[in-house]
Amino acid sequence: MSDNPPLFGSQQASPHGREGQMASLEQLVLDLCDRDLRENALLELLKKRVIFQDLAPLLWHSCGTIAALLQEIVSIYPFLSPPNLSPSQSNRVCNVLALLQCVASHPDTRILFLNAHMPLYLYPFLNATSKTKPFEYLRLTSLGVIGALVKVGDTEVIGFLLQTEIIPLCLRTMENGSALSKTVATFIVQNVLLDDIGLRYICATAERFFAVIQVLSTMIESLSEQPSMRLLKYIIRCCLRLSDNPRACEALQDHLPKLLTDRTFDRCLREDPLTCRWLQQLLLNVYGELGAQQLH
Numbered sequence: 456m457s458d459n460p461p462l463f464g465s466q467q468a469s470p471h472g473r474e475g476q477m478a479s480l481e482q483l484v485l486d487l488c489d490r491d492l493r494e495n496a497l498l499e500l501l502k503k504r505v506i507f508q509d510l511a512p513l514l515w516h517s518c519g520t521i522a523a524l525l526q527e528i529v530s531i532y533p534f535l536s537p538p539n540l541s542p543s544q545s546n547r548v549c550n551v552l553a554l555l556q557c558v559a560s561h562p563d564t565r566i567l568f569l570n571a572h573m574p575l576y577l578y579p580f581l582n583a584t585s586k587t588k589p590f591e592y593l594r595l596t597s598l599g600v601i602g603a604l605v606k607v608g609d610t611e612v613i614g615f616l617l618q619t620e621i622i623p624l625c626l627r628t629m630e631n632g633s634a635l636s637k638t639v640a641t642f643i644v645q646n647v648l649l650d651d652i653g654l655r656y657i658c659a660t661a662e663r664f665f666a667v668i669q670v671l672s673t674m675i676e677s678l679s680e681q682p683s684m685r686l687l688k689y690i691i692r693c694c695l696r697l698s699d700n701p702r703a704c705e706a707l708q709d710h711l712p713k714l715l716t717d718r719t720f721d722r723c724l725r726e727d728p729l730t731c732r733w734l735q736q737l738l739l740n741v742y743g744e745l746g747a748q749q750l751h
């Protein structure tokens with residue numbers, strides 16, 4: 456595809472000037488509405504998203520842009536079931552999702568994104584269970600958007616995600632996903648738990664609590680074969696947070712993952728003092744001072 460023809464005279468006069476760049480940014484956003492120009496515009500905008508801090512509001516408030524991005528997303532729904540997604544289809548939608556991630560991360564558009572129920576359009580991708588690369592990549596990128604949303608710890612965000620049942624979707628990825636998507640899904644669950652509403656939600660029934668602790672335990676076991684410091688850290692933080700709920704804390708006495716109590720991870724935790732302290736606090740919360748001493 457050829458370069459975008461300059462739309463404004465000023466661009467020719469000073470192609471590298473700020474004005475010229477702004478014009479081309481606006482043009483690229485407009486190009487998203489044109490099917491023929493969309494793919495190139497997507498790639499160019501992704502390259503520029505770091506420099507242009509106000510890309511998110513521009514995407515959100517320009518006419519037809521979000522509709523065009525949604526059109527790209529829903530256009531691959533028919534290929535989810537039965538699973539039949541080509542790498543290039545997946546790649547194209549992942550680029551769309553990466554742009555939406557800007558919108559989800561930007562403080563001025565986050566709540567607008569949420570109020571428009573945008574995360575719901577990603578749930579079909581999280582629901583798909585095929586383990587092929589195109590599906591895996593799509594899940595990981597979708598989780599990235601949700602991860603960007605939960606990062607700030609806004610109760611409104613957490614409430615919406617809980618209501619729309621994000622937890623079972625995350626648990627599914629934590630059980631079956633690739634190492635990377637497991638990590639992002641666990642990060643999301645961690646941030647949900649850190650919110651008071653989230654902790655209350657997960658601890659509201661025994662079924663929910665056990666579903667979560669069981670998945671965390673299974674992941675811990677697989678960590679002893681394939682270590683990941685980041686994943687271990689999120690898992691320990693999840694368990695520590697669960698121990699803030701009195702009933703969950705009591706249940707953890709019998710259900711804390713064994714490998715967390717037997718020094719399996721001592722060596723890798725030496726390099727991460729914060730996570731090491733979290734684990735000590737967790738053992739203290741669950742087993743009390745005497746019990747924790749006996750373990751160590």
Ligand code: TRP
Nearest residue numbers: 620622623657662663664666667
């Ligand atoms: N509707 C289910 C519930 O509210 C959703 C759910 C399934 C769930 N598995 C979970 C919620 C695990 C929390 C944890 O229980």
